[in-house]
Amino acid sequence: NITVKINGVELEVPKGTTVLEAAHMAGFEIPTLCYMKEINEIGACRICVTEVNEGRGFRLVAGCVYPCSNNMEILTSSPKVIESRKRTLELILSTHDRKCLSCVRSGNCELQKLAKDYGVEDATVYDGVKNEYEVDNSAPHMYRDNNKCILCRRCVAVCAKTQGIGVIGANERGFKTYIGSAFDMGLGETSCVSCGQCIAVCPVGALSEKDYTKEVMAAIADPEKTVLVQTAPAVRAGLGECFGNPIGTNAEGKMAAALRRLGFDKVFDTDFAADLTIMEEATEFLDRFSNGGTLPLITSCSPGWIKFCEHYYPDLLDHLSSCKSPQQMFGATAKTYYAQKMGIDPKNLVMVSIMPCTAKKFEIGRPDQNAAGVPDVDYALTTRELGRMIERAGILFNSLPEEKFDDPLGISTGAAVIFGATGGVMEAALRTAVYTLTGENVTDLPEVRGTKDIKEATYDVAGNKVKVIVTSGLANARKVLDDIRAGKCDAQFIEIMACPGGCVNGGGQPQVPMGIRNFVDIREERAKVLYNLDKSMPLRQSHENPAIKKVYEEFFEKPGSHKAHEVLHTSYVK
Ligand code: HC0
Ligand code: SF4
Numbered sequence: 001n002i003t004v005k006i007n008g009v010e011l012e013v014p015k016g017t018t019v020l021e022a023a024h025m026a027g028f029e030i031p032t033l034c035y036m037k038e039i040n041e042i043g044a045c046r047i048c049v050t051e052v053n054e055g056r057g058f059r060l061v062a063g064c065v066y067p068c069s070n071n072m073e074i075l076t077s078s079p080k081v082i083e084s085r086k087r088t089l090e091l092i093l094s095t096h097d098r099k100c101l102s103c104v105r106s107g108n109c110e111l112q113k114l115a116k117d118y119g120v121e122d123a124t125v126y127d128g129v130k131n132e133y134e135v136d137n138s139a140p141h142m143y144r145d146n147n148k149c150i151l152c153r154r155c156v157a158v159c160a161k162t163q164g165i166g167v168i169g170a171n172e173r174g175f176k177t178y179i180g181s182a183f184d185m186g187l188g189e190t191s192c193v194s195c196g197q198c199i200a201v202c203p204v205g206a207l208s209e210k211d212y213t214k215e216v217m218a219a220i221a222d223p224e225k226t227v228l229v230q231t232a233p234a235v236r237a238g239l240g241e242c243f244g245n246p247i248g249t250n251a252e253g254k255m256a257a258a259l260r261r262l263g264f265d266k267v268f269d270t271d272f273a274a275d276l277t278i279m280e281e282a283t284e285f286l287d288r289f290s291n292g293g294t295l296p297l298i299t300s301c302s303p304g305w306i307k308f309c310e311h312y313y314p315d316l317l318d319h320l321s322s323c324k325s326p327q328q329m330f331g332a333t334a335k336t337y338y339a340q341k342m343g344i345d346p347k348n349l350v351m352v353s354i355m356p357c358t359a360k361k362f363e364i365g366r367p368d369q370n371a372a373g374v375p376d377v378d379y380a381l382t383t384r385e386l387g388r389m390i391e392r393a394g395i396l397f398n399s400l401p402e403e404k405f406d407d408p409l410g411i412s413t414g415a416a417v418i419f420g421a422t423g424g425v426m427e428a429a430l431r432t433a434v435y436t437l438t439g440e441n442v443t444d445l446p447e448v449r450g451t452k453d454i455k456e457a458t459y460d461v462a463g464n465k466v467k468v469i470v471t472s473g474l475a476n477a478r479k480v481l482d483d484i485r486a487g488k489c490d491a492q493f494i495e496i497m498a499c500p501g502g503c504v505n506g507g508g509q510p511q512v513p514m515g516i517r518n519f520v521d522i523r524e525e526r527a528k529v530l531y532n533l534d535k536s537m538p539l540r541q542s543h544e545n546p547a548i549k550k551v552y553e554e555f556f557e558k559p560g561s562h563k564a565h566e567v568l569h570t571s572y573v574k
Pocket of ligand 2: 158159163166192195197198199
């Protein structure tokens with residue numbers, strides 16, 4: 001260990017600790033714009049400059065990458081530091097669009113906060129020539145407005161390193177530098193998988209999802225339409241953050257209340273369809289397992305992962321489960337079974353889903369997702385879009401009562417709610433597969449939980465060895481897929497989610513400032529909400545869901561039936 005003195009506070013830190021980390025340990029935040037721990041350590045934005053003295057007088061260094069040395073003195077907010085950071089901000093703002101009034105990030109923009117904190121009263125001091133960019137809206141899920149980009153390269157790093165995709169990078173040089181795709185293609189022409197991880201880490205309003213809140217409000221106001229809403233498991237673990245609640249707040253009850261007050265005719269839960277997915281997917285797994293089908297079977301509910309597989313591993317498509325995702329199963333069931341039951345023409349039924357995900361916007365437009373002859377789902381909004389709708393409607397979220405979902409498509413089990421965390425789909429599927437084979441109810445399977453990059457476990461089920469692998473984040477998925485390709489994978493069942501940590505950390509979840517993300521594992525905090533909900537529920541196995549039993553009795557007959565295949569399954573594009 002070495003000793004450092006930070007703003008007069010003496011502290012022992014391990015060798016190799018950066019100035020930024022040491023300051024954090026001592027209770028001081030050093031602001032950053034580009035720095036992402038282990039992902040983007042480029043010391044480029046210069047917002048983290050800090051004064052250090054290593055015996056030869058104080059000088060400014062980039063705190064995010066500069067290592068502490070023994071007896072170093074550190075000043076994190078001296079007049080010189082403040083002045084330097086302020087000048088850097090003025091320079092960044094001199095080429096920035098500054099349309100902050102209505103910017104989608106106004107209020108949680110990291111640049112706006114720093115401009116306020118550092119008293120940048122005149123953002124025009126360094127104004128001169130400005131580059132002007134056209135907004136890229138070619139992708140199905142998002143737009144890029146480089147007029148607001150500050151060249152921090154967080155998006156570039158997350159796309160290349162966390163997701164192993166790398167479809168964005170810096171084009172041109174010097175003052176002309178801008179972030180885009182190779183050959184200046186629109187993002188929609190590249191192999192972008194719509195995961196939205198780039199949006200989740202953007203500090204400003206340069207990247208954002210395509211917003212369909214106006215269209216949804218118009219549908220609600222249309223007396224001809226019955227508007228149903230479903231909410232993904234992970235949304236309840238993130239939505240509270242939009243209203244100032246701590247990371248890891250369970251917002252389920254207030255969310256249901258808010259949706260009702262927004263005017264949705266029925267407030268349903270994607271969790272119902274997650275249970276339905278388990279019935280279908282566990283059946284598919286057991287069928288492949290006992291009848292020599294293609295193994296390992298790989299889960300198919302994460303549309304960013306599906307697109308990734310189609311683009312990069314088309315030779316492995318036979319491994320994918322044919323199950324539609326719960327979002328799509330929900331829409332398909334609502335527009336067939338529920339519409340029939342209620343005597344509503346599916347054409348007048350509008351299905352809105354609230355998702356922690358931006359790839360769901362792409363998924364709703366995929367072919368073969370129209371069980372009733374109309375799209376299974378009409379609008380997929382992100383958690384953030386729902387947050388904006390609630391705010392715009394003047395609903396006081398934090399004072400809402402806790403309400404419940406509507407029947408029957410709001411009934412679910414603990415197995416469904418854990419879908420939103422990495423390993424959850426696997427755990428839920430195993431609960432039902434084990435029951436089917438042995439008649440035993442198992443609940444907690446800790447081996448597949450948690451945020452380790454690649455998790456493996458082997459279970460003994462009725463005398464059969466079943467090996468499973470769970471991974472999330474597409475760079476991790478590549479490793480598993482390369483093993484399958486090389487014939488080196490001996491697992492029978494694999495769960496893959498596109499976003500690291502699963503849907504709780506989806507590209508549509510509330511943005512958390514990097515100053516917090518670098519020190520708090522948001523994947524874990526949000527996942528806890530889901531595992532606690534699971535534990536608290538009376539039913540924790542998909543096959544015990546009474547509404548699921550009923551929908552099979554009245555409509556699908558049994559899992560894997562002809563009818564189920566027509567409505568709930570799909571195919572993929574090589
Ligand atoms: Fe997920 Fe889903 S769990 S992908 O991660 O399977 O988005 O939360 O809604 O569809 O249920 C996202 C989350 C879902 C789906 C479910 C699955
Ligand atoms: Fe890369 Fe995902 Fe962003 Fe597409 S959406 S550019 S794949 S990080």
